[in-house]
Amino acid sequence: MIDHVSVGVSDLERAARFYEATLAALGLARVVTRPATIGFGKAYPEFWINLRGSMPPVPHESGAHICLRAKTTAEVDAFHAAALAAGGRSDGAPGLRPHDRVRYYAAFVLDPDGNRIEVVTFPSE
Numbered sequence: 001m002i003d004h005v006s007v008g009v010s011d012l013e014r015a016a017r018f019y020e021a022t023l024a025a026l027g028l029a030r031v032v033t034r035p036a037t038i039g040f041g042k043a044y045p046e047f048w049i050n051l052r053g054s055m056p057p058v059p060h061e062s063g064a065h066i067c068l069r070a071k072t073t074a075e076v077d078a079f080h081a082a083a084l085a086a087g088g089r090s091d092g093a094p095g096l097r098p099h100d101r102v103r104y105y106a107a108f109v110l111d112p113d114g115n116r117i118e119v120v121t122f123p124s125e
Helices: 013-024 073-085
Strands: 005-009 031-034 037-041 045-051 067-071 091-100 105-112 115-122
Touching: 005 013, 013 031, 013 037, 013 045, 013 067, 013 073, 073 091, 073 105, 073 115
Parallel strands: 005 045, 067 115
Antiparallel strands: 031 037, 037 045, 091 105, 105 115
16 A cells, blocks of 8 residues: 655755664665665665755654564564664664554664654564
């Protein structure tokens, strides 16, 4: 249903360093570079960062977040660790999150601009 997603960033190079480090844990790499936008993906850009130079930090209470799929819990863990090492902040450590309809393993981070990124997998056990 969704072809790609994008987030605004106030500093394109800082965000590029952050997302290159974190998205690598999910097998995504920089595939397109333009003056004000960078696309990450496997075969084509699935995740974009777009320069918005005067953008203020995203307020945590905005409620917006993007969720990316991981293949394994190890990928979720690696994404979270890479995000913290690259200047992001944890907004939910990796862990199992049981709910009434589905059981999933996820982690939440805030990028340097405050964009909330979740990474999730659905373990079979």
